Amino acid sequence: MSSAELEIKQKTTDSRAPGGANVEITATEQNEGEQSYAAAEQYKNKGNDLLKTKEFTKAIDMYSKAIELYPSSAIYYANRALAHLRQENFGLALQDGVSAVKTDPSYLKGYYRRAAAHMSLGKFKQALSDFEYVAKCRPNDKDAKMKFTECNKIVKMRAFERAIAVDKPEKTLSEMYRDMENITIEDDYKGPQLEDGKVTLQFMKDLVEHYKAQKRLHRKFAYKILCDIDVYMRAQPSLVDIKVPDEEKFTICGDIHGQFYDLMNIFEINGLPSEKNPYLFNGDFVDRGSFSVECIFTLFGFKLLYPNHFFLSRGNHESINMNQMYGFTGEVTAKYTSTMADIFTQVFNWLPLCHCINQKILVMHGGLFSSDNVTLDNIRRIERNCQPPEEGLMCELLWSDPQQWMGRGPSKRGVGIQFGPDITESFCKLNNLDYIIRSHEVKDMGYEVAHNGQCITVFSAPNYCDTMGNMGAFITITGNNLKPNYTSFEAVPHPDVKPMAYANSLMNWLA
Numbered sequence: 001m002s003s004a005e006l007e008i009k010q011k012t013t014d015s016r017a018p019g020g021a022n023v024e025i026t027a028t029e030q031n032e033g034e035q036s037y038a039a040a041e042q043y044k045n046k047g048n049d050l051l052k053t054k055e056f057t058k059a060i061d062m063y064s065k066a067i068e069l070y071p072s073s074a075i076y077y078a079n080r081a082l083a084h085l086r087q088e089n090f091g092l093a094l095q096d097g098v099s100a101v102k103t104d105p106s107y108l109k110g111y112y113r114r115a116a117a118h119m120s121l122g123k124f125k126q127a128l129s130d131f132e133y134v135a136k137c138r139p140n141d142k143d144a145k146m147k148f149t150e151c152n153k154i155v156k157m158r159a160f161e162r163a164i165a166v167d168k169p170e171k172t173l174s175e176m177y178r179d180m181e182n183i184t185i186e187d188d189y190k191g192p193q194l195e196d197g198k199v200t201l202q203f204m205k206d207l208v209e210h211y212k213a214q215k216r217l218h219r220k221f222a223y224k225i226l227c228d229i230d231v232y233m234r235a236q237p238s239l240v241d242i243k244v245p246d247e248e249k250f251t252i253c254g255d256i257h258g259q260f261y262d263l264m265n266i267f268e269i270n271g272l273p274s275e276k277n278p279y280l281f282n283g284d285f286v287d288r289g290s291f292s293v294e295c296i297f298t299l300f301g302f303k304l305l306y307p308n309h310f311f312l313s314r315g316n317h318e319s320i321n322m323n324q325m326y327g328f329t330g331e332v333t334a335k336y337t338s339t340m341a342d343i344f345t346q347v348f349n350w351l352p353l354c355h356c357i358n359q360k361i362l363v364m365h366g367g368l369f370s371s372d373n374v375t376l377d378n379i380r381r382i383e384r385n386c387q388p389p390e391e392g393l394m395c396e397l398l399w400s401d402p403q404q405w406m407g408r409g410p411s412k413r414g415v416g417i418q419f420g421p422d423i424t425e426s427f428c429k430l431n432n433l434d435y436i437i438r439s440h441e442v443k444d445m446g447y448e449v450a451h452n453g454q455c456i457t458v459f460s461a462p463n464y465c466d467t468m469g470n471m472g473a474f475i476t477i478t479g480n481n482l483k484p485n486y487t488s489f490e491a492v493p494h495p496d497v498k499p500m501a502y503a504n505s506l507m508n509w510l511a
Contacts, residue, residue, distance in 0.1 A: 036069045037069075040065075040066040040073065044066045047061075047062030047063040047079060056086045060080055060084065060087075063080035073104075074100040074104035074109075074110050075107070077096045080096045081094075081114075084117075085120065088413065090121050091413050097116070100114070111130040111134050112147075114130050115147075119506065124155050127151055128152060128155050131152075150505060172234070173226060173343055173347070180220065185220055191206070192206035192207045192221070193221060194224060198304075201305065204298075204301050204305055207301060211260060211297075216336075217297055222336060222340070229300045230343075230346065234350050238352055238379060240311060240354075246478070246480035247479060247480060249478055250479070251270055251277070251279045252477075253279060253281045254284075254439030254457070254461075255283065255284035255459050255461050255464075256285050256460055257288045257292075257317070257461045258285075258288055258499075259289040259295070259464075260294040260494070262461060262462055262489075262491055263298065270487070277309075279309075280363060282364075282438070282458070283313045283315020284318070284439065287317040288327060289461070289465070290499055293336075313365055314398065316399050323341070326503050326504075328341075331501075332344060351384075353384055354379060356433075357482070359432070360433055361433065361437060361482060365438060365439050366396060366398045367400030367416070368424060368427055369396045370391075374427065382397075390415065400419060401440065403418040403419065404420070406422045407423070408420065408423060424454045425451070435453060435454040435456060435484075437457075437475065438456070440457070442461075442468050443457055445486075446462065446474075446488045446489070447475065456484060458473055458474065458475050459472065460472045462489060472491070474487055
């Protein structure tokens with residue numbers, strides 16, 4: 001008779017029992033445990049294959065099944081954390097990083113995952129603690145030491161910036177950088193030029209062709225555009241009301257994320273902006289894509305050309321933490337100067353937070369709120385000239401996401417909240433709105449209709465980061481027919497500069 005048939009009892013100590021008490025495990029139970037582990041390994045391997053092909057949602061499902069069968073493997077949590085990081089679900093990635101460390105404190109990759117999530121959320125001191133621990137565990141590991149050193153630089157830089165910061169009267173960029181007016185234009189510069197210091201239609205046409213040829217706008221004109229945008233945006237409210245006349249078309253676009261050639265494709269499909277072809281771009285113009293400078297100057301240029309027919313909302317990536325980590329700061333510094341990167345930070349602080357179209361459609365980058373009874377007037381009163389806070393109305397406008405189930409829940413991103421169909425319905429009823437439009441999330445077709453048609457997501461960066469395989473989309477309405485019409489489009493080729501080419505080196509290592 002075999003040992004399995006006899007169910008020979010073996011004693012072991014189960015850490016899950018109170019006080020570490022001895023519990024008895026039969027050979028049959030041990031065999032079942034081995035079978036569960038073997039099945040979990042199969043799910044893990046499938047998840048790894050899906051991760052390699054960038055099918056992140058399916059990979060997460062496989063890792064979750066592995067964890068359900070065998071929750072004692074730190075590897076499963078760490079791998080699922082990586083998939084969540086790829087989807088920018090930083091809050092869920094952090095949870096899995098924590099679980100990996102708790103499950104097996106000796107599994108160092110768990111610390112890396114937790115550090116990556118903390119860095120993505122701008123929590124650099126917490127990330128530094130993990131890097132320091134790994135470096136101490138592996139004193140001869142050059143890679144571990146390099147990650148610790150780079151993160152330590154960021155922490156020290158932030159501390160220095162806070163130390164030298166002083167309260168001073170707010171000045172416009174024109175007041176702060178008067179010497180820019182004296183910048184000389186070199187004789188060999190053949191690119192577009194402002195006419196009497198103003199953006200014209202011909203300038204914009206020349207600019208986009210200049211950018212398509214991978215050339216740079218002269219810094220004199222770049223600074224002038226930033227100064228003029230600064231003056232204009234300071235005078236705008238936090239919630240901008242838009243009136244679309246009857247029969248006239250209006251287009252809403254989502255995230256662009258530095259994908260300049262896809263931005264040009266939108267204009268190719270839907271026409272250049274004009275007084276008869278107005279647009280609203282709903283935040284996250286920059287970061288990740290490596291043509292963010294080209295995107296933002298194109299968008300700012302059209303805003304100056306058509307101030308009443310071209311609109312820009314702030315996204316969560318129009319912030320210093322995101323820009324320093326995900327590439328925009330590095331790109332501006334590489335193509336211009338670090339001074340210009342600082343100027344962008346000031347300009348982004350003044351971008352409006354949302355727009356209301358014909359008093360019936362509210363458009364914001366992220367979503368709704370943790371509090372009931374938020375009115376449009378509450379939004380109008382937001383003091384927005386700051387970096388996005390970690391909670392409150394401004395934070396939630398930039399960061400929140402919808403969920404399928406009722407009520408509210410914690411954010412998968414670790415910032416903002418998730419809100420259900422009942423929350424959307426109540427908000428729209430309170431404010432006499434038909435529906436809301438938001439962006440902030442990759443969708444397979446570039447858009448998604450949720451919450452009984454009252455919450456629409458639009459995302460306009462196809463094949464996001466050259467990895468996601470999604471389509472982009474934009475929405476069109478008319479003034480007397482606010483029913484949304486959707487146009488999906490595929491990615492177009494771009495020059496061989498990879499996404500995140502200018503990102504913080506530590507973020508690339510962690511990826």
